[in-house]
Every structure is written in structure tokens, then in C-alpha cells.
Amino acid sequence: MNMTALPFDLQLLNTLAALLLLLSFAMLSQRRIVTLINLLAVQGALLCIATLLLAWRTGAGHLYLSAGLTLALKVIFLPWLLHRLIRKLGVYWDTEPLLNTTGTMLVGVLIVVFSFGLAQPISALASTATRNSIGIAVAVVLIAFLTMITRRKAMSQVVGFLSMENGLFFGAMSATYGMPMIVEFGVALDVLVAMLVLGVFFFQIREQFDSLDLQHLESLKEDQ
Amino acid sequence: MTALFDWLAQILGILAAVLAAPLFLGWVNQCRAWLQNKSAPSILQPYRGIRKLFHKDAVIAANASQLFRLAPYMVFGAMVTAAAIIPSVATRLPFTQAADAIALVGLFATARVFVSLAAMDVGTAFGTLGARREMMIGFLAEPALLMIIFVASLISATTALPRISELLATQSLALYPSLAFTAVAFTMVLLAENARIPIDNPATHLELTMIHEALLLEYSARHLALMEWAAALKLFNYVCIGFALFVPWGLATSQAPLALALSSLFLGAKLVLAGAGIALIETVSAKLRVFRAPEFLATAFLFAVLGLLVRLLLGT
Numbered sequence: 356m357n358m359t360a361l362p363f364d365l366q367l368l369n370t371l372a373a374l375l376l377l378l379s380f381a382m383l384s385q386r387r388i389v390t391l392i393n394l395l396a397v398q399g400a401l402l403c404i405a406t407l408l409l410a411w412r413t414g415a416g417h418l419y420l421s422a423g424l425t426l427a428l429k430v431i432f433l434p435w436l437l438h439r440l441i442r443k444l445g446v447y448w449d450t451e452p453l454l455n456t457t458g459t460m461l462v463g464v465l466i467v468v469f470s471f472g473l474a475q476p477i478s479a480l481a482s483t484a485t486r487n488s489i490g491i492a493v494a495v496v497l498i499a500f501l502t503m504i505t506r507r508k509a510m511s512q513v514v515g516f517l518s519m520e521n522g523l524f525f526g527a528m529s530a531t532y533g534m535p536m537i538v539e540f541g542v543a544l545d546v547l548v549a550m551l552v553l554g555v556f557f558f559q560i561r562e563q564f565d566s567l568d569l570q571h572l573e574s575l576k577e578d579q
Numbered sequence: 580m581t582a583l584f585d586w587l588a589q590i591l592g593i594l595a596a597v598l599a600a601p602l603f604l605g606w607v608n609q610c611r612a613w614l615q616n617k618s619a620p621s622i623l624q625p626y627r628g629i630r631k632l633f634h635k636d637a638v639i640a641a642n643a644s645q646l647f648r649l650a651p652y653m654v655f656g657a658m659v660t661a662a663a664i665i666p667s668v669a670t671r672l673p674f675t676q677a678a679d680a681i682a683l684v685g686l687f688a689t690a691r692v693f694v695s696l697a698a699m700d701v702g703t704a705f706g707t708l709g710a711r712r713e714m715m716i717g718f719l720a721e722p723a724l725l726m727i728i729f730v731a732s733l734i735s736a737t738t739a740l741p742r743i744s745e746l747l748a749t750q751s752l753a754l755y756p757s758l759a760f761t762a763v764a765f766t767m768v769l770l771a772e773n774a775r776i777p778i779d780n781p782a783t784h785l786e787l788t789m790i791h792e793a794l795l796l797e798y799s800a801r802h803l804a805l806m807e808w809a810a811a812l813k814l815f816n817y818v819c820i821g822f823a824l825f826v827p828w829g830l831a832t833s834q835a836p837l838a839l840a841l842s843s844l845f846l847g848a849k850l851v852l853a854g855a856g857i858a859l860i861e862t863v864s865a866k867l868r869v870f871r872a873p874e875f876l877a878t879a880f881l882f883a884v885l886g887l888l889v890r891l892l893l894g895t
Contacts, residue, residue: 366754369893373756377885384878457877464884471892490892 364412365484371405372488375525376467379498382518383463383505384456388447391514392437398521399429409485409528417536418528424543425524433517433550437510440554444561446510453505463498470494477530485529492526495519507568509560513553520546585673588839592669595843596662600815601625601808603850610858625811632804640701640797650697651798651805657690658812667819668842669831670741679738680728683820684721687772690809691717698794709793712869716778716790719876720768726883727761727768731824733890734758740820744827756893760886762825766860767879769821771872773814776861778872788866818853822846 361369378398385391403425410418441447454462474490481489496519503515520542527534534542564571605622612619621627639647661683663674678686695710732738734755735746771778774791784792795806823830829845831838867875 361753363754370754370756370759372893373760373885373889376889377760380881380885457874460877460881464881464888467885467888471888487893491889 364408368405368408368412368485369488371401371408372485372491372525372529375401375405375495375521376491376498379495379502379518379522380460380463382514383459383498383502386448386456388441388508388510388514389438391511392434392441395437395514395517395521396430396434398518399425399434402521402525403430405525406528406533409532412484413532415532417539418533420536421533421539424539428543428547429517429521433546436550436554437514440557441510444510444557446508453507459501459505463501466497466501467494470497481530483529483532485532488529489526492522492529495522495525498522507570509553509557509569512569513550517546517550582673585671588669589663589672589674592667592672593659593663596665596667596815596819597659597808597812599850600812601629603815603818603854604811606851606854607814607857610855611861614858614862625807629804629808632799632807633801635800637800637802639799639802643701643797646693647697647700647797648802650693650700651802651809653693654690655805655809655812657686657693658809658816661686661816662812662819664740665816665819666741666744666823666830668846669839670745671832672741675739675741680732680740680743681725681738683740684724684728687724687813688717688721690813694794694806698797701797703797705793705796709790709796712790713794716771716872716876719873720771720879723764723768723876723880723883724772726880726887727765727824730757730761730883730886730890733887740823744823744830745832747824748827748830749832757886757890758825760882760889762821764879764882764886765821765824767875767882769817770857770860771876771879773810773817775857777864777867777875780866788869790869818850818857819846821853822849 375398378394378401382391382394382398385394403422406418406422406425410416410422470493471490474493478486478489499515499519499522502518503512506512506515524542533539560569560572602622602625605620605625608624609619609622660674660678664672664678664683666672666675691713695713698706698710698713700706728738731743731747734757735743737743737746767777770776774781779790780788781791783789791810795803798806826849829842829849831842
């Protein structure tokens with residue numbers, strides 16, 4: 356029973372990691388875009404709580420800052436922006452995904468097994484107390500990737516992209532207690548700019564093709 | 580002498596489970612009626628139904644085979660045996676040395692096979708339809724149930740249910756995300772296996788959607804009474820498995836009469852809460868189409884597997 360040996364804050368961190376994984380699966384199965392965005396906001400909130408907990412545990416000041424950044428950007432601003440975008444574009448549902456939900460879920464489970472195996476040697480090398488969660492972070496990244504692959508609408512692909520960034524952030528946190536401040540600011544700015552550019556893109560895509568279905572982008576000529 | 584006491588407690592435990600099962604069903608039905616703003620039937624209604632059926636003469640289809648007559652006794656027997664190896668009041672059960680949690684899943688499977696065979700035996704369309712649906716649900720729910728048991732076994736390094744609940748009850752309080760996942764999965768399996776609302780509606784004879792009732796259509800009198808009683812006992816057993824795995828506190832680890840009385844009180848309180856909980860879930864959720872049932876059970880399986888993976892990776 357190694358659990359009883361762990362201090363309570365670590366147990367809490369592990370629980371948060373498990374909940375992050377659960378949310379990734381919820382996003383994988385969700386077809387309503389509004390709910391998808393809300394799930395993304397909840398994922399961001401969990402990430403923020405985990406960062407705060409880790410900051411309190413390690414006493415690292417810059418983690419408080421990045422928790423604040425997460426809160427402002429991923430819990431409040433980006434979900435608000437996305438909600439505004441879908442209201443303007445009027446896209447509320449994604450079409451049927453390429454693989455049915457049960458099939459996608461099973462692939463997701465395989466991905467989790469794969470990433471746990473992948474992360475094992477990394478966890479063995481890391482010296483942080485949270486090294487066990489690296490596997491979960493890798494799984495969150497790969498499942499977000501799967502979410503992007505199986506969706507057709509540009510909107511849900513962007514949500515998958517943001518969820519992938521969440522996973523990366525969590526991975527950096529559990530492997531090395533967060534990236535250096537300058538890198539974190541850079542990534543946050545990247546995500547913000549990417550989001551704004553993609554927002555403009557949505558309108559362009561819709562104007563060109565009368566739909567946000569990215570399958571239209573796959574054909575090279577218009578007359579096909 | 581202690582062995583004798585163990586056996587005595589074991590037999591008393593089985594009797595209590597068999598007698599209390601219809602009461603629990605009555606409580607669930609009563610809660611559900613209250614929540615749905617209907618006037619509730621008496622909590623003793625299942626007993627009255629069973630008594631009434633025992634006093635009637637049995638009518639059996641002319642082309643029914645011996646299997647049809649045998650099935651109710653087999654099913655009831657399987658459920659009583661299952662009640663013997665689930666630690667509902669005490670954890671020192673002599674029967675559990677012969678059968679662990681995996682055998683328990685096998686017992687439920689035996690009951691299911693007999694119910695389905697008996698339903699197909701007479702050859703009516705509804706019986707066959709119900710049997711096929713029951714087997715579909717069972718084939719999806721069983722792996723999930725096994726996974727749930729494996730997670731608890733991984734944590735406590737044993738597959739014997741009483742040992743699992745003893746270990747979980749006596750250790751210091753810790754957060755188990757894996758157990759939280761499996762608890763959700765178990766609730767879903769419980770609802771599916773006991774013909775509760777997202778999968779089947781136990782209160783209707785609406786032909787196109789029924790599963791449990793379709794299986795029992797040809798039965799009457801004492802056979803039907805035994806089948807209904809076995810269904811109530813199955814629900815009771817499932818809820819007790821849930822208690823043993825996820826809320827094991829209050830179980831008696833010794834055979835002292837006082838400890839047994841106290842743990843019976845605990846069990847009663849837990850049953851009251853669980854019954855209200857089941858009624859609440861049934862009230863707030865709508866029945867799924869039969870073809871959505873695989874999705875529902877796949878989600879349960881997914882939760883259980885996630886619990887297993889989280890346990891393996893995080894050690895929690």
C-alpha cells in the first residue's frame with residue numbers, strides 16, 4: 356500500500372492528474388461544441404489548481420505566476436473568445452466523427468497504455484515528486500491529438516489543439532516543476548496569437564466554402 | 580467453537596439477506612414513487628406480491644421442458660450462494676474460502692444463462708427477444724464488473740471480497756482516484772445488470788423495450804415468485820458488493836454479537852441511502868434506446884480500465 360505513505364497534497368495532485376485524464380476522455384466523446392469549450396475551461400481550472408498546489412508545495416514563486424497566467428488565459432479569456440466565436444458563426448454541433456464514439460474511446464485507452472509505457476523511462480530519470488504524472492501528461496497530449504484527428508469542424512480541432520497545450524504544460528510541470536518563466540510567457544503568447552489568428556481564419560474558411568468542415572480543404576482544385 | 584460461531588453467523592447472514600432483499604426493493608420503489616410525485620406503495624409490497632404468487636396454482640406451457648421448471652430454483656440458488664460470499668455484515672465468512680470475487684461473477688453468469696435458456700425454452704417471440712437482449716447486456720457488463728474487481732484486487736492484493744473490504748476499511752484515509760473511477764463504473768454496471776432505468780424499466784410491460792419482464796413472461800405462481808425474489812436478491816447483492824468495495828466502513832471483523840448488531844445498523848443506514856440514490860438516478864435519467872446500451876456499458880468499461888491504468892501508473 357504505497358498510497359498511505361504519500362503526503363496528502365501529493366495525493367491531491369495525483370487525483371487532479373487522474374481527473375485531467377478523465378476530462379480528456381470526456382472531450383474525446385463530446386460532440387456538442389459548447390460543452391467541448393466548457394470542458395476545456397474546466398481542464399484549465401484543474402491545471403490552475405494543480406499549479407497552485409505545486410507552487411505551495413515547492414515554494415517556487417514563478418509557479419504562482421504561471422497559475423495566474425493559466426487562470427486568466429485558459430479559464431477565462433480563451434473560453435470566452437471561443438464562445439463568442441461560435442455564437443457569431445452559429446456552429447453548435449460537430450458532424451459525426453470519423454470513427455464512432457465507442458471505437459474512439461477504445462483507441463483512447465490504447466493510447467493511454469502506450470503513453471504510460473513511453474513515460475516510464477522518463478519518470479525513472481526525473482527526480483520530482485510528481486514524476487508519476489508524466490505518463491498522464493503524455494496521454495492527455497496524445498488524446499487531444501486524437502480529438503483533433505477524428506473531428507471535421509475547425510472549431511473542435513482548435514479546442515483539441517488548446518487541450519494539447521494543457522497537456523504539455525502539465526507534462527513540463529510534473530517533469531521539472533514548470534518551464535522557465537520566459538518560455539512560459541512565450542508559449543502563452545503563442546497560444547493567444549494562434550487563437551486570434553485562427554478566429555480570423557474561421558471567418559475566411561466559412562466565406563470560401565460556406566462551412567467550417569475542413570474536408571473541403573483537402574481537395575486542391577475548386578472544381579472537384 | 581469459534582468455527583461453529585462462524586458458521587452460525589454465516590447462516591444468519593444468508594437468511595437476513597434473503598429476507599431483507601424484498602424490503603430493499605420496496606424501499607427503492609417507494610423512494611421512486613415519492614420523487615415522481617406518485618402515491619407510494621407500501622414498503623412491504625414486494626413481500627405481498629411474493630406471498631400472493633406462492634398461493635396460486637402454477638400454469639406451465641405444454642411444450643416446456645424440465646429446464647423451464649428447474650431454472651427458477653437454479654437462479655434463486657445462485658443468488659443465495661452469492662449472498663453467502665458477499666461480506667454484507669461480517670467479514671469472517673467460512674464460505675469465502677471456497678469462492679472469491681471472480682467466482683461471484685461466475686455465479687451471476689450462471690443465473691443469467693439459466694434465465695435466458697428458460698425464456699427461449701417455450702419458444703415465444705418475446706422470450707427469445709428478451710433472452711438475446713439479456714445476453715447482450717450481460718456480455719458487455721461482465722468484463723466491466725471483472726475490471727472493477729481487478730482494481731480493488733490490485734490495491735489489496737487479494738481477490739477475496741472480505742479481505743478486500745477489511746483492508747480498505749482498516750487503513751488510514753487516503754484519496755484513491757482509481758477507486759473513484761471504478762465506483763462510477765460500478766454504479767453503471769449495477770443499473771444495467773439489475774434492469775434499472777437507463778437500460779430497462781422494471782415497472783413496465785411495454786413489449787418493445789422490456790428486457791427483464793420479457794424473460795419472465797411465461798412464468799406464473801411459485802416459479803414467478805422465486806424469479807422475482809431472485810431479482811430482488813440480485814439487486815441487494817450488487818448493492819452489498821458496492822458497499823464492500825467502496826464504503827467498507829462499519830463492517831464487523833469479529834463475531835461478537837455486539838459488533839454484529841452494530842454493523843447491521845451500519846448496513847441498514849447504508850442501504851437506506853443507497854436505495855434513495857438509485858431511485859434518484861432512475862428519476863433524473865431517461866431510458867436509453869436498446870442500441871445505445873453498448874455505448875453506456877462501454878463507458879462503464881472505460882471507467883474501470885482507466886481506474887486500472889491510473890492505479891498502475893500513479894500507484895493510487
